[in-house]
Amino acid sequence: MPNLVESLYNIRILDELAEKRTIIHNIHPLMKVLTTGVYLMVTVSFGKYELSGLLPLIFYPVVLITLADIPIVPIFKRVLLVLPLIIGIGLFNPLFDKNPMIVLPWIQISGGWISFFSILIKGFLTILAALILIATTGMTRIASALRIMRIPRLFIMQLLLTYRYISVLIEEVGRVVRAYSLRSPGEKGIRFSNWGSLTGQLLIRTLERAQRVYHSMCCRGFAGEYNVGREKGMGIGDIVYFVGWSLYFVIIRYFNIPAMIGSLMMGVGK
Amino acid sequence: MHMADALLSPGVGGTMWAATAGVAAYSIKKVQNDIDEQKIPLMGVMGAFVFAAQMINFTIPATGSSGHLGGGMLLAILLGPYAGFLTMASILVIQALFFADGGLLALGSNIFNLGFYTCFIAYPLIYKRIIRKGYSTGRIFTGTLLASIIGLQLGAFSVVLQTLFSGKTELPFGTFVMLMQPIHLAIGVVEGLVTAAVVGFIWKARPEIIEKAAAGEALGGISIKKVLAGLAIVAVITGGIFSWFASAYPDGLEWSMLNTSGKEELEAPDGIHQTLSSIQEKIAFLPDYSFKNQEQKVSADAPETEEAWPAVNVGTSVSGLVGGVMTLLLAAITGFSIYVIKKREKASAV
Amino acid sequence: MSHHIIQVNNLKYKYPDGREALNGVTFRITHGESIGIVGANGAGKSTLLMHLVGVLFPDEGEISVGDVPVTKKTLPVIRQRVGMVFQEPDDQLFMTTVYDDVAFGPRNYKLPEEEVEKRVKSSLDTVGILHLKDRPPYKLSGGEKRAAAIATVLAMNPDILVMDEPTSALDPKSRRRLIMLLQSFTHTKIIATHDMDMVFELCERTIILQDGKVITDGPTAKILSNVELMEECGLELPLGLQGCPVCGTK
Secondary structure, three states: OHHHHHHHHHHHHHHHHHOOOOOOOOOOHHHHHHHHHHHHHHHHHOOOOOOHHHHHHHHHHHHHHHHOOOOHHHHHHHHHHHHHHHHHHHOHHHHHOOOEEEEOOOOEEEHHHHHHHHHHHHHHHHHHHHHHHHHHHOHHHHHHHHHHOOOOHHHHHHHHHHHHHHHHHHHHHHHHHHHHHHOOOOOOOEOHHHHHHHHHHHHHHHHHHHHHHHHHHHOOOOOOOOOOOOOOOOOHHHHHHHHHHHHHHHHHHHOOHHHHHHHHHHOOOO | OOOOHHHOOHHHHHHHHHHHHHHHHHHHHHHHHOOOOOHHHHHHHHHHHHHHHOOOOEEOOOOOOEEOOOOHHHHHHHHOHHHHHHHHHHHHHHHHHHHOOOOOOOHHHHHHHHHHHHHHHHHHHHHHHHHOOOOOHHHHHHHHHHHHHHHHHHHHHHHHHHHHHHOOOOOOHHHHHHHHHHHHHHHHHHHHHHHHHHHHHHHHHOHHHHHHHHHHOOOOOHHHHHHHHHHHHHHHHHHHHHHHHHHHOHHHHHHHHHHHHHHHHHHOOHHHHHHHHHHHHHOOOOOOOOOOHHHHHHHOOOOOOOOOOOOOOHHHHHHHHHHHHHHHHHHHHHHHHHHHHHHHHHHHHO | OHHHOEEEEEEEEEOOOOOEEEEEEEEEEOOOOEEEEEOOOOOOHHHHHHHHOOOOOOOEEEEEEOOEEOOOOOHHHHHHHEEEEOOOHHHHOOOOOHHHHHHHHHHHOOOOHHHHHHHHHHHHHHOOOHHHOOOOHHHOOHHHHHHHHHHHHHOOOOOEEEEEOOOOOOOHHHHHHHHHHHHHOOOEEEEEOOOHHHHHHHOOEEEEEEOOEEEEEEEHHHHHOOHHHHHHOOOOOOHHHOOOOOOOOO
């Protein structure tokens, strides 16, 4: 139950954020999708011991979150919910890789810890990037970006329908589960003997709903073709956004800026 | 388990995207050939159903714990493999976007791991084979259960392979397999039981739904089946050999896996690092700085560096640390100043 | 204006499980009429409506809209003329924004995007929710959803409106607003409902269905005030015609 409520809340909050009108929201969805793609590729392309070089990537989420007026708390909550999975796998690194990597006068840090933190930071940045994309673009506009990218209509229609009916069905599932738990005190979930009937009845109702949806589509002339509205044209600003960020990502991939700054500060150059 | 972006290398992520796109394109073609336009809303609404139903807690008898519905096998059984695969894909797209469950780069892997094995291997080779002799409660139950378990086992094994080929973790192959497969066996049994219970119920209540789905999808030709069967056999055999190795010679295998993954990891950025160091030469005051790539530069005949820096160096470590802190500080300042400027703009607008 | 006439002749329909839903329904509706179709649960109201828009096809008998018989071939024409508002707005609002939902029909008829926009805006304006056009459907209240569902149908410019339980699950104020809205339409209206008071206000003619047959067909005022007839059919007088519970007078 809390799961159901929580995920509904999560979808709605992201939807609401996507309705804002900021500079970032107004950028063409295709450019945002592509920029996110480049960002993710660059982020994961860093080697497992390249820790400091990763850090300038954080400018992207910082700039976007502030420019797009995205509240930090709900987004970070989501990141923290997902991160433990990554940490679970990453934590093995310090166990298996104990070569000293960083030697400071007072401490030695093993390669395992470096690669662990590298995974952690990558996890953090990639999760953030996906959430920022949906929070500044919204499902409908992402769908129109997919359309421009020549993803078949059938898949997009299907994707949008799934997205549309998630909130309807989560509510329906919630009602059924609530009704069940009201009559079965002290149970954490659905009892074995009711697995099939409870889910099965929900499923049959869902199939009937699908039928009604299909009928209502037919009544408005649906014949297998699905037409999305046109996304407004791309401006120079949109292209500059994409090219600018991509250039930045590529530069920080090739130059370890923090190391340069550090060496400038410390004077450990040649 | 959903594969995460952070555990993937661009190569593996890209390959899996390509594989998934291929399977998806093929499935779309197949679904469109059916010309059953009714299937589109059915797929959409069913996707939402699976999404929602995954959140129902099913308590497992005599254990006190609970499990969930998986969805992939249910979709394959109710919609056929092609529509089932596409529906699973759209569920995962939404999970990746809204819940950051598995990343966008890992989406290809996740769709493949959770959709391909269930819809195109476990469904035709196990479920359909068992059902072929005719529908009965028992056969539907065993078919669904077995297919769910095996589909998930293959998916979990695929996660292991993708992670290891990406080379981000130090987790030895054997340990990883021993970690993943049993956990997913347990998950698979519960998912399988739930799915079997649901399919069994539907078959009793509305048998035409189950029969229609299975009959409607004429698996395009035996050739694909053969290919898939081949794929499955190869996967099972390699899996078996690997796990045998893993238990028999754990150290040896760890060594070899680490070696291969390590090599991939280090070779890829090699070109980048050569360019980098040639640029570094021009900008003289920059230190030849990077952590482990140092060792490699020695072997990868890098003539541009006059002196091979030791891999471990107090100076580079400190400068890296200081630079990192500076970068983060700068990021924080940037964010804060945008925030302040925006606030001021808003205030002046009012 | 012959194309606004609906002629239903001896309509029979059995569900796949063999249950008879319609058992010889016949009536004729002329241009501009407003008809209430009432009857107990399971009387066949929804099944009848499904036949009018060609979602279901009769086992026996025929329907024609204007001079066009409802068959698989004529569906595009029929569906442009007859707009159906479903009982559950969530089934009808399947797109991610209200705008796209209302635009769905016109886009299917391949209208130019400018014309689509014009139609969407004018239909949303008619039902009074133009300001909600960019909202996702789940964020609408029950009344707003109903209005949006009606707008999706209006955007097709139909001559005939068919509605299944338009006032169900609406609060009194939304119900009142909906009735006023429907009153302002000049379309031919066919409304299946349990809301006797709405029928009394909106429809000059009423058809009572029972067990898949037409029991009576005539002026609303006469039928809905007939106590015996109404009870026989599992119905009740409109509240407006019942005695006052406080003072005991009509």
